[in-house]
Structure formats: structure tokens, C-alpha cells
Amino acid sequence: MQLERAPIRRALTLATATLLAGPVAGEETGVDLQLSQLYYAEQNRVSVNTSQILLGKTLREGDAVKLGFIYDAMTGASPNGRKVPLANQSQTVPITTASGFSFSAQSGKSSGSSQTWLTEFKDNRTAGTLDWDHSFTRNISTNLGVNISQEDDYRSRGGSAVANIDLDEKRTTISLGASASQDTVDPKGGIPNGLGLVACATSAAAFEPAWIDCNATRTRYKPGDKVSTTVFLGTTQVWNRQTLAQLNFTHSNLDGYLTDPYKQLSVMSDSFDGEVAVVYEKRPDQRSTNSVLLKSVHTLGDQAVNASYRYYWDDWGIRAHTADIHARFDFGARWFLQPHLRYSRQGAADFFRPELSASATKPAYASADHRLGSQGTTTYGIKAGVAFSKVAKLALRIERMTQDYRGTTLPDLDVWIVQVTFRNEF
Amino acid sequence: MQDALATPIPPSGVKRRRDCEAPNVKNKYGTRIANLPARTKSHHAAENCGKIEVHGPKFFLPPIKLPMRPDFVRTLIGLVALVSLEGCAFEAVKPWQRGELARENAQLVADPLENAADEHIYFSKEAANGGQGVAGGGCGCN
Numbered sequence: 271m272q273l274e275r276a277p278i279r280r281a282l283t284l285a286t287a288t289l290l291a292g293p294v295a296g297e298e299t300g301v302d303l304q305l306s307q308l309y310y311a312e313q314n315r316v317s318v319n320t321s322q323i324l325l326g327k328t329l330r331e332g333d334a335v336k337l338g339f340i341y342d343a344m345t346g347a348s349p350n351g352r353k354v355p356l357a358n359q360s361q362t363v364p365i366t367t368a369s370g371f372s373f374s375a376q377s378g379k380s381s382g383s384s385q386t387w388l389t390e391f392k393d394n395r396t397a398g399t400l401d402w403d404h405s406f407t408r409n410i411s412t413n414l415g416v417n418i419s420q421e422d423d424y425r426s427r428g429g430s431a432v433a434n435i436d437l438d439e440k441r442t443t444i445s446l447g448a449s450a451s452q453d454t455v456d457p458k459g460g461i462p463n464g465l466g467l468v469a470c471a472t473s474a475a476a477f478e479p480a481w482i483d484c485n486a487t488r489t490r491y492k493p494g495d496k497v498s499t500t501v502f503l504g505t506t507q508v509w510n511r512q513t514l515a516q517l518n519f520t521h522s523n524l525d526g527y528l529t530d531p532y533k534q535l536s537v538m539s540d541s542f543d544g545e546v547a548v549v550y551e552k553r554p555d556q557r558s559t560n561s562v563l564l565k566s567v568h569t570l571g572d573q574a575v576n577a578s579y580r581y582y583w584d585d586w587g588i589r590a591h592t593a594d595i596h597a598r599f600d601f602g603a604r605w606f607l608q609p610h611l612r613y614s615r616q617g618a619a620d621f622f623r624p625e626l627s628a629s630a631t632k633p634a635y636a637s638a639d640h641r642l643g644s645q646g647t648t649t650y651g652i653k654a655g656v657a658f659s660k661v662a663k664l665a666l667r668i669e670r671m672t673q674d675y676r677g678t679t680l681p682d683l684d685v686w687i688v689q690v691t692f693r694n695e696f
Numbered sequence: 697m698q699d700a701l702a703t704p705i706p707p708s709g710v711k712r713r714r715d716c717e718a719p720n721v722k723n724k725y726g727t728r729i730a731n732l733p734a735r736t737k738s739h740h741a742a743e744n745c746g747k748i749e750v751h752g753p754k755f756f757l758p759p760i761k762l763p764m765r766p767d768f769v770r771t772l773i774g775l776v777a778l779v780s781l782e783g784c785a786f787e788a789v790k791p792w793q794r795g796e797l798a799r800e801n802a803q804l805v806a807d808p809l810e811n812a813a814d815e816h817i818y819f820s821k822e823a824a825n826g827g828q829g830v831a832g833g834g835c836g837c838n
Contacts, residue, residue: 563827582824
């Protein structure tokens with residue numbers, strides 16, 4: 271798989287080099303280059319290496335383009351929704367994910383048979399963005415963008431348009447935007463049947479719920495498609511010489527295959543030690559989401575505080591509160607330190623079930639994905655930056671993220687995030 | 697109670713609030729300040745001073761069925777309140793007075809790549825996402 275990926279990496283390097291070389295020579299306006307390398311490491315689970323390149327160029331007064339590349343290399347094991355067994359509980363269901371279902375979801379390969387609730391995977395993601403900013407008048411500007419993202423088993427194509435209108439000597443800016451994207455999830459062999467069988471425990475035949483047929487053929491279907499549309503309304507306001515505030519409302523509609531084909535659920539019975547059976551999860555095929563974001567920047571002498579709060583709600587029954595604050599302390603023109611704190615708590619989706627009961631009837635929808643459950647995420651960290659010149663800057667940030675889950679037996683998550691960013695103009 | 701004379705005699709069951717008699721309030725120079733609403737009971741009493749309270753037969757508006765969820769209505773009300781607040785509370789800062797807000801550290805998004813990375817991390821680890829615009833780029837995040 272690494273071999274298959276190599277040409278893309280080469281192509282990216284080549285394209286970047288070409289782009290860098292092209293406009294630099296003989297141009298009056300420089301190319302703004304931003305590079306980033308991010309290492310994301312979950313303890314005993316997933317680790318991701320992300321490389322980003324962002325190139326910006328002003329073509330002429332009022333026109334600018336931005337070109338971005340992202341390359342993610344992901345590896346490790348992530349929770350698949352199956353119940354984490356209690357210390358005294360045996361796991362009787364063997365990992366029998368249909369052979370060849372997905373090479374990026376090979377269950378229980380090296381995490382050991384005691385960790386059936388984790389699925390090993392390895393995947394790469396290549397993504398690109400292209401943005402064009404255009405000013406029609408002094409007070410009206412637009413941004414048009416396209417983005418693509420490609421993984422072994424997932425692809426996304428999207429476009430967006432935003433109009434910014436400045437009012438009242440640019441004290442107020444109104445932004446209106448819309449975007450649409452078309453995504454396809456294509457696990458090898460096709461997507462599984464929602465709430466369809468993964469495996470039955472051979473010794474638990476007496477406890478199997480009536481709606482599970484352990485002899486059923488595990489049918490696979492064609493790739494799953496979904497379409498997302500988003501509308502966005504925002505206002506930015508200069509409050510005084512030190513304060514700037516932004517208020518955004520975002521509404522999205524998702525339509526299509528919104529289930530995660532790799533996530534599963536354990537079917538448990540009080541009279542049986544362990545899982546009676548394992549089934550695939552199933553989510554509704556429509557989702558409507560909303561969020562309100564209030565963000566402000568306040569300067570205090572040479573320092574600045576950036577704080578935001580977001581309330582999110584959707585028709586799957588999820589509500590989430592997210593607060594984020596970072597303060598930047600500049601030491602002269604060269605150095606800065608920026609502590610960061612973020613906290614987010616969400617409630618569970620209506621159909622979130624940590625497990626299914628063998629004595630209950632078949633639910634319409636069910637998912638044990640912790641991302642749809644009640645959880646809290648805390649992030650804290652610090653970033654240090656140095657400026658070599660007016661345009662050349664280097665920054666390093668180190669953050670720790672923890673996630674705690676309620677209503678499930680899933681152990682808490684502990685993550686380290688390290689990112690180095692470099693910016694220069696040529 | 698001058699304005700009471702101007703008000704038509706309320707029908708039976710309608711009473712004027714009694715807690716808004718102007719007390720004998722004097723300023724520091726000893727002059728009586730007329731028509732000051734009393735603050736004897738609470739701020740609410742003062743605010744409601746002179747307002748008509750309806751007792752006895754009650755009048756109901758026909759129930760209005762909003763096609764929206766209560767959450768949505770609350771948010772909408774909050775938004776309207778905030779936006780109207782913007783209109784009256786900010787200082788008329790001239791473009792040349794915005795030096796501090798033009799600084800790199802005072803940008804709403806100071807580091808685009810850091811922001812993009814965070815958006816992606818939280819998109820793949822939480823149910824809630826977005827809010828900062830319409831930038832897309834989905835993933836089959838594990």
C-alpha cells in the first residue's frame with residue numbers, strides 16, 4: 271500500500287516544486303508559502319502524520335489565489351463499537367469480518383484477541399484545495415473554492431462560495447456562504463447491510479434474538495454516497511479599538527449513506543457470558559445540523575486574547591457546547607508564547623446504544639460509535655513562535671487532548687498533538 | 697396619578713398596579729423629584745409601574761404552532777438580541793484607529809494551517825463540527 275501511495279507523494283512534491291518555481295521568477299508580488307507538519311498520537315490507538323502546504327499569491331489588485339495540499343498517513347487501531355469486555359468476561363465471538371471486506375479494516379491483527387473492540391487500520395488521505403478571492407468593489411468581495419479529498423476507501427468533492435459585504439466604514443462585515451460536497455465511501459467489497467450480521471457466537475444459539483439470522487448471507491452493496499449542503503451567515507463587528515467580534519450561524523443538510531461501514535455493535539444477553547452476536551451499525555440517511563459560533567478577539571497592549579463559544583445541535587438529538595480560548599503573549603517583535611485551552615461536551619444521539627440487548631426487538635437505527643455518544647474533550651497546550659524576518663516565521667505547538675466517554679465502557683482517550691508550522695514569502 | 701385620569705376607566709377585572717405611587721423622593725438639594733417610580737418592592741415593580749394587569753377573565757391568543765424546534769427559536773431570539781446589541785453598543789472606530797486589530801496576533805484565524813488541522817482533528821473525533829465558514833473536505837475518519 272505504501273508503494274501505491276508513493277506516486278501521489280511524488281506528484282505532490284513535483285506539483286509543489288513547479289508551482290513554487292513558476293510564479294516566483296520575475297513576479298512583483300511574492301508567493302506566500304506555509305508549511306506544516308503535524309504528528310497526532312493517541313495512546314495505544316491511532317497515530318496520524320499530516321503534511322500541509324498552502325501557497326497564496328496575489329495576482330493583481332483585488333485577486334488572490336490559494337492552493338493547498340494535505341497528506342495524511344494514518345495507522346493504528348480505533349474503537350469499532352463492540353463492547354469492551356469486563357475483566358471477568360470472555361469474548362466468545364471470533365473476529366470474522368468477511369474476508370476481503372476492507373484492507374483498511376483488518377480486525378484484531380496485532381492488537382491481540384483480547385482487544386476485539388479495536389479495529390486495526392492503515393490508510394492515507396490526499397486532499398487539495400483551491401481558493402480564489404476576488405474584490406468587486408472596496409466593500410464587496412467573494413471567495414470561491416473547490417476541494418477534493420481521497421482515501422483508499424473514501425472520496426470527497428466539494429465547492430464553496432462566500433460573499434463578504436463591508437458596511438459602515440468596514441466596521442461591520444456580513445458574510446453569506448454556501449457549499450456542497452459529494453462523498454463516497456467505498457469499502458472493499460461494498461458497504462454492509464445496516465444492522466446486518468458480523469458474527470454469531472457458536473455456543474449462544476439459545477440467546478440469539480429473533481431478528482438475527484446467523485446463517486444469513488452477508489450481502490455487500492455498492493459504495494455509499496452522500497451529499498452535504500451548507501449555508502452560512504456571519505457577521506463580524508469592530509466593537510472598539512481593542513475588540514473584534516464574530517457571530518456565525520451555519521446550517522447543513524446531509525443526505526445519503528451516513529453510516530460508518532466499519533462500526534459494529536455487540537448484542538448482549540444477561541444469561542450469556544460475552545457477546546451473543548455482533549452486528550453492523552445503522553444510522554438514518556438524513557441529518558440536519560446547526561451551529562452558532564460567537565468568537566471575539568481582544569487586544570491588551572501587545573497581547574491578544576482569542577475566545578470562542580459554539581453551540582451545536584442536530585436532528586439526531588446531539589447537542590454540543592464548545593469553548594476555546596487562546597492568549598498570545600508577544601515578547602518583542604520576535605518571540606511569542608500562546609497557551610491554549612479548549613473544552614467541548616456533547617450529548618448522545620437518540621439512537622446511540624453502547625450495546626444491543628438480545629431480548630429487545632430490532633431497533634430502527636443503532637450505533638455504538640463513541641463520536642455519537644455522550645463525551646467530553648479537553649485540550650490544553652502551548653505554542654511558541656519566532657519571527658526571523660517580517661515574513662519568515664516558525665512556530666511549534668504541543669498539545670494534549672483527552673476524551674472521556676459516558677454511558678459506555680470505552681476507556682478514556684489520551685492524545686498528544688505536535689505541530690510545526692513555517693511561513694515565508696518568496 | 698395624573699395619567700390615571702387620562703386612562704379610560706378600566707373594565708371590571710382590570711386593575712392598575714398599586715405599587716407605583718411616586719414617593720416623596722428628594723434629591724440632595726432637597727427638591728422633590730416628581731413622577732419617580734417607586735423602587736419599594738423590586739426593580740420589577742418599578743418596571744411594571746403603570747402597566748395594566750389583567751385579572752379575572754383571561755384572554756388567550758390562539759396557540760401558534762411554530763414549524764421550528766424550541767431550540768431553534770431560542771437561538772434565533774438570542775441571535776437577534778446579539779445583533780441588535782451590536783447596533784447600539786460599539787464605538788465608531790475609524791479605519792485609521794484599528795492598528796491593534798490589524799496585528800497578526802489579533803486575527804480571528806491567526807494561523808490557517810493550525811486552524812485547518814484542528815478542524816480536521818475535531819471533525820474526526822466529535823459529532824459537532826464547523827461554525828467557522830463553509831470550508832469542506834470530508835473524510836472517512838476512523
